[in-house]
Each structure stands twice: as C-alpha cells, then as structure tokens.
Amino acid sequence: MDPAVIIEAIKKDLAEVKAALGKKTFEAVSAEAQQQSNLLNNITLEIAITGRAGAGKSSFVNALRGMKDKEKGAAPTGVTETTMVPQEYSHPTFPKVKIWDLPGIGTNEFNAEEYLTKVNFKDYDFFIIISSERFTKDDTNLALEIQKNKKKFYYVRSKVDIDIENTWKSEGISEEDTYERMQSEKKTLDIIRKECYDKLKELGESSPRVFLISRWDLSKYDFPLLQETIEQEQDKIKRDVLIMCLPILTKDSIKKKKAAMESLIWKNAMVSCTVGLIPLPFLSLGCDIGIVVWTMSHICKVFGLDEDSLNILANRVGKPVEELKSVIEHTPSTGMITTEFAVSLLKRSVMWGAITGAELILDCIPVLGSLYGGGSSFVTTFYLLKNFLENAVKDAEKVQAKAAEPKRRK
Ligand SMILES: Nc1nc2c(ncn2[C@@H]2O[C@H](COP(=O)(O)OP(=O)(O)OP(=O)(O)O)[C@@H](O)[C@H]2O)c(=O)[nH]1
Ligand SMILES: [Mg+2]
Incomplete structure (x- = not known):
C-alpha cells in the first residue's frame, strides 16, 4: 500500500482516539480502562x-x-x-x-x-x-x-x-x-x-x-x-x-459489539504500554502482553468465536461445529491465544509503530509521549488489537451466515 495512504489512515484513527480521549488525562484513561476490565471480569x-x-x-x-x-x-x-x-x-x-x-x-x-x-x-x-x-x-x-x-x-x-x-x-x-x-x-x-x-x-x-x-x-x-x-x-x-453476552441475532448485534470493543481496545492498548511494562526482546517496544492476550480472548468470546460459543451455536442450529469453524479465516481458537501468539502478532504489527514515527504520534496525541517508545508501542499494540477486532467481526459475520444457511439434504 502507498505509505502516504497508510499515514493518512493512521492519522484518521489517531484523531478518533484523540476525540475519544477528550480532555481526560492519561492517568484517568488508564484508571478507567483498568476499572472497565475489572468490571467486565467481575460485574x-x-x-x-x-x-x-x-x-x-x-x-x-x-x-x-x-x-x-x-x-x-x-x-x-x-x-x-x-x-x-x-x-x-x-x-x-x-x-x-x-x-x-x-x-x-x-x-x-x-x-x-x-x-x-x-x-x-x-x-x-x-x-x-x-x-x-x-x-x-x-x-x-x-x-x-x-x-x-x-x-x-x-x-x-x-x-x-x-x-x-x-x-x-x-x-x-x-x-x-x-x-x-x-x-x-x-x-x-x-x-x-x-x-x-x-x-x-x-x-x-x-x-x-x-x-x-x-x-x-x-x-x-x-x-x-x-x-x-x-x-x-x-x-x-x-x-x-x-x-x-447476548447472542448475535441480527447484523446490528455485531455492530453494537464492535462499537463496545472499539472503545475498549484503545484504552487497553494505552494501559498495556504503561502498567507492568516489560520491554519485549527483539522488539523496540514495551507492552504488558497479559492485557493484550486478555483483550484478544475477550473479543473471541464477545463475537461467539470461542469453542464454547461455537458449540452452542452449532447445537442451536443443528449443524456440526466443524461446519461453522470451516468459515473462520483469521481468528485462532481460544486455546491458541497465548503470550507467544501475541508476541508473533506484535512482531507483524511493529511496522505500524515504525511507520507512524514519534512526531506524527505526538502531533496527534501529545499525551502519548509519556509512554514507552514515545507512543510507538501504543500504535503497535493498538493496530494489533484493531486488526484482531476487524478480523473477528468478519469471521463472526461468516459464522452467522453459515449458521443461517439451510441445512444440506442428506
Ligand atoms: N411452541 C412453543 N412452546 C413453548 C414456548 N415456550 C414454552 N413452550 C412449551 O410450554 C411448556 C411449558 O414450558 P416451561 O418452560 O416448562 O414453562 P414454565 O413457565 O417454566 O413452567 P413452570 O416451571 O411449571 O411454572 C413446555 O412444553 C414448552 O416446550 C414457545 O415459545 N413456543
Ligand atoms: Mg419451569
């Protein structure tokens, strides 16, 4: 892709994050994100x-x-x-x-x-x-x-x-x-x-x-x-x-789930680049990989792409679970979402942080300057989660379409 186009896309995304960030301080967002994850885990x-x-x-x-x-x-x-x-x-x-x-x-x-x-x-x-x-x-x-x-x-x-x-x-x-x-x-x-x-x-x-x-x-x-x-x-x-937690019954449910996840991922990406930060070997970025793994597993569950949800859907529509799984292109099964897996994705995502450059990041969201690598860790982690989410949405749509297909006659 043309680097200028990529830069424009990143600028647009960062502007959205900036708008969502509003006048909040970074500490406030960090506290909010942690509270949100805790609540989602415990409420x-x-x-x-x-x-x-x-x-x-x-x-x-x-x-x-x-x-x-x-x-x-x-x-x-x-x-x-x-x-x-x-x-x-x-x-x-x-x-x-x-x-x-x-x-x-x-x-x-x-x-x-x-x-x-x-x-x-x-x-x-x-x-x-x-x-x-x-x-x-x-x-x-x-x-x-x-x-x-x-x-x-x-x-x-x-x-x-x-x-x-x-x-x-x-x-x-x-x-x-x-x-x-x-x-x-x-x-x-x-x-x-x-x-x-x-x-x-x-x-x-x-x-x-x-x-x-x-x-x-x-x-x-x-x-x-x-x-x-x-x-x-x-x-x-x-x-x-x-x-x-409610089942996906309409296209609208997927849209709503996506919007809820979008507001979670940029906050989690920010938090992951400050709290319990471990610089990752061979990568010029630091991030709390535990938060990244948790967020990806959570996305899977929310979109019904984890093993349990797929079995339930298969049961509900009377189709073999393998038939539903066959249309999942990107999202790994929940057991595969490990630290190693997240690191391998981060390696691929690292180019986003590199492309963006500290200047561009700071120009868009100055507050990110205090993060590891002047914000490039944030951009890397954010793009990893963003791509993961986009892919989960596509996979969820395909799984729902498959589930809705008339059953094959034997
Ligand atoms: N066709 C149809 N049958 C239903 C529906 N909901 C419940 N039933 C049937 O109605 C009967 C009673 O349903 P239950 O779910 O046991 O009713 P309940 O309110 O839990 O009954 P109690 O526990 O005795 O108070 C069962 O035979 C169900 O299969 C429905 O939406 N459509
Ligand atoms: Mg009853």
Whole structure:
C-alpha cells in the first residue's frame, strides 16, 4: 500500500482516539480502562424470569443460554416440571451473568409482595414477566410491586409461534403459500399485541409495553427489540455487559459489539504500554502482553468465536461445529491465544509503530509521549488489537451466515 495512504489512515484513527480521549488525562484513561476490565471480569448481572406456571419461563431461560430443553444442565421444562424455588443458571461464556428461573406466580399461596420477598427480589437487576396467554392481575400486581421496589420489568408474551401456526391451519394456508403465510403471521401478531395491550390497560397499566417471542427462534418477532430496550435502560457498564453476552441475532448485534470493543481496545492498548511494562526482546517496544492476550480472548468470546460459543451455536442450529469453524479465516481458537501468539502478532504489527514515527504520534496525541517508545508501542499494540477486532467481526459475520444457511439434504 502507498505509505502516504497508510499515514493518512493512521492519522484518521489517531484523531478518533484523540476525540475519544477528550480532555481526560492519561492517568484517568488508564484508571478507567483498568476499572472497565475489572468490571467486565467481575460485574454480576442477575436477570429474573417470572410469570405464571407453564408460561414458558424455563424454556426462555434455555433459549437465552442457547440450550435445548433436554440437554444436561438445561432448565427442566414441561407440564410436570414446575420450578418451586428460584433456580440459578449461568450464562455459558460469561458466568457472572446469571439467569434466574423463578417459581410460577399466581398459585394463591403468596401475594405479589410476599412472592418478591420469597424470591429475594433485591438480588435481581431486572425482571421479565412471561405470559403465554392473556396477562392477569397476578402479572400486573407483580409488575406494580417490582416498580415500587425501583426495579425494571418487561412483559413478554411467549409461544406466539403456536398462535401463528394455528391460524395458518385454521385458514388452510399451506407451506407453499409463503406470501399468504407472511400476511397471516403479521395479522396474528397484531391481534396478540392489541389483545395484550388492551388487557394490560384494563388491569391498570397506563402505557403497556409487551414483547412477543417464541422460544424456538429468538431472532424472530420482538426479541431483538426486547434486547435493545433492556440494553438502553441499563446503566453504562451493565449495558456493555449485556451487549457483550447476548447472542448475535441480527447484523446490528455485531455492530453494537464492535462499537463496545472499539472503545475498549484503545484504552487497553494505552494501559498495556504503561502498567507492568516489560520491554519485549527483539522488539523496540514495551507492552504488558497479559492485557493484550486478555483483550484478544475477550473479543473471541464477545463475537461467539470461542469453542464454547461455537458449540452452542452449532447445537442451536443443528449443524456440526466443524461446519461453522470451516468459515473462520483469521481468528485462532481460544486455546491458541497465548503470550507467544501475541508476541508473533506484535512482531507483524511493529511496522505500524515504525511507520507512524514519534512526531506524527505526538502531533496527534501529545499525551502519548509519556509512554514507552514515545507512543510507538501504543500504535503497535493498538493496530494489533484493531486488526484482531476487524478480523473477528468478519469471521463472526461468516459464522452467522453459515449458521443461517439451510441445512444440506442428506
Ligand atoms: N411452541 C412453543 N412452546 C413453548 C414456548 N415456550 C414454552 N413452550 C412449551 O410450554 C411448556 C411449558 O414450558 P416451561 O418452560 O416448562 O414453562 P414454565 O413457565 O417454566 O413452567 P413452570 O416451571 O411449571 O411454572 C413446555 O412444553 C414448552 O416446550 C414457545 O415459545 N413456543
Ligand atoms: Mg419451569
């Protein structure tokens, strides 16, 4: 590539970093980055799933974790499998994120207040109230009580796939009539939405919000909107945790994950060039390789490219995991992201630091002058992580496209 073009691209990136840096001092950014990494490693997010018996709570927990109902470790589901005490299920790759399968409400044994006390409502960040039919007084009483306790809740209407199928059958719309099916589906969803809205109004909700879902496909209906709404209503750090751990269901999820990671990588690149710095042999740069390794592994998990996430996705879409892995071009498997691997990438990335030159760096971001090598270590580390992220995004898109392909006929 033409060096002038490269220099322009670097200038643009550095200008973006400079804008993000704003008036913050380097110490402040460093503290922020460390705090962010610590929080991401340690923050807990407790999601409570509640609703009447049989509403689909346990099934929803399994869907969120990308699991089948009968799989080992899945929440037991079905008519005889009533959950009697809160059951905790960890997110498969971010274990500090917990999904709680709460006992069914409306058993007449407890009122809403007693129910919330019994399930230790203070422990949860927000509640999802599921119903597979009409919402009832039990649901709205519970919502009112949750609100009184200054927590957020979301009404979810489950099993809409059944309503849609039933309408197709009753209207005699065959599988071949795709257009008719689509129209009918839309009509059914509108009817359910209105029914839920009217019922909740009647029960005293002033401006009800209901999200329509099917446990069998979270990419359909209102689940992506529910995801988006919950994210918007969390504080910054919990929003980041949600963005990182929630499944990739739309192109938008990848975009959001990328933006969250972009804000993390430049900070981590800065920190890695100051804290616990070890000058690397044969490289005229110093950086804390541990931070670089952690950031790359984190990127893999966030984009579902680690072994566990790939297995879960393969399981969900019923394809061999090897088929999904076959389209990954750049991102190594998590076990391969070691210090040696990071050093080998740094060696390749070192040209960025060299091309940039101290003058250009200092011209763009003077504060970097205090770093090892007058900022060239930062540029090297930043470009390594930036490339890693760009590649992870491309790989994640390919994996999602592969997962979405119709299954091959045997
Ligand atoms: N078609 C369809 N079936 C669902 C959906 N969600 C749940 N089910 C089915 O509904 C039944 C009850 O689901 P569960 O998840 O066990 O319900 P629950 O709310 O946990 O029930 P309890 O623990 O007894 O209160 C199961 O047979 C599920 O397979 C859905 O979105 N679509
Ligand atoms: Mg259950």
